[in-house]
Amino acid sequence: MTDNQPAITDEARHQATLIWDYHRMHHDVRPVDVAIGLGSHDLGVPVFCAELYRAGLFSTLVFTGGPNPTTPERFPRGEAVHFREHALDLGVPDTAILLETKARNTGENITFSRQVLAAAGIAPAWVLLVSMPYMERRSFATACKLWPEVEVICASQPLVFDDYLKSIGDDKMVIDMLVGDLQRVIEYPKLGFAIAQDVPEDVYAAFKALVAAGFDSRLLTA
Incomplete structure (x- = not known):
C-alpha cells in the first residue's frame, strides 16, 4: 500500500x-431466452456464463463490451472479444454466441445487446444478465429502465x-x-x-x- x-x-x-x-440481487436463476454477459475487467463473467450454458439455462449468449477504460491493458481487443474466446475455451459453441463490441457503459451494454438480438431475429421475454457481483443491482436498474418489456434476472459468480x-x-x-x-x-x-x-x-x-x-x-x- x-x-x-x-x-x-x-x-x-x-x-x-x-x-x-x-x-447482490439474490435472484433465483432459472431458464431464460437469452443471457447477456456484461463486459468488465473480470473473467469471472464468461466463466459463470459458460457454467450456466452447460447447465442448459439458455441457448443464446451475448457478450457485450469494447475496450475497458479502467484496465485497457487487460483486454486490448475489447471485453466482448476476450470473453467470447474464454467461453469457447470452456466449451460454449461459437454458434451460441453473439458479439457486441462497441458498448462503453452499462446503458450501451443493454441497448446495443438488444439491437444485436433484434438483428438476429431474437425477441426475448426473459433475459439473464451476468455481471460482476457488485454490478448486479446497477445492471438490473438500468435494464428495467431501458428494456422494460422484458423480465430481467441478474446473476454473478457465487462468491x-x-x-x-x-x-x-x-x-x-x-x-x-x-x-x-x-x-x-x-x-x-x-x-x-x-x-x-x-x-x-x-x-x-x-x-x-x-x-x-x-x-x-x-x-x-x-
Whole structure:
C-alpha cells in the first residue's frame, strides 16, 4: 500500500461488505431466452456464463463490451472479444454466441445487446444478465429502465466478498468500484439512466464513510 492509499481497516472491510451484499440481487436463476454477459475487467463473467450454458439455462449468449477504460491493458481487443474466446475455451459453441463490441457503459451494454438480438431475429421475454457481483443491482436498474418489456434476472459468480477480493488481487480497486457503483445506483435515476432503488440507511452510511476514508477513485465527476 502506498502512502496516498487509504488503509483497509476492519471497519472499512465491514462497510464494504454491507455495500457488497446490497449490490447482490439474490435472484433465483432459472431458464431464460437469452443471457447477456456484461463486459468488465473480470473473467469471472464468461466463466459463470459458460457454467450456466452447460447447465442448459439458455441457448443464446451475448457478450457485450469494447475496450475497458479502467484496465485497457487487460483486454486490448475489447471485453466482448476476450470473453467470447474464454467461453469457447470452456466449451460454449461459437454458434451460441453473439458479439457486441462497441458498448462503453452499462446503458450501451443493454441497448446495443438488444439491437444485436433484434438483428438476429431474437425477441426475448426473459433475459439473464451476468455481471460482476457488485454490478448486479446497477445492471438490473438500468435494464428495467431501458428494456422494460422484458423480465430481467441478474446473476454473478457465487462468491463471498473475501473470496472475490482474493480473485481480483486489488482490494483498493474493488472497494472503490463498490463505492462508485453505489453512487451510480443513487444518482442515475435522477438522470433518466435507471429505475430508482431503495438504499438502506446502513448501506448509505457505509458509502459515506468509505468516501470520507478515500475510497473515491470511481466516483462520478461533476
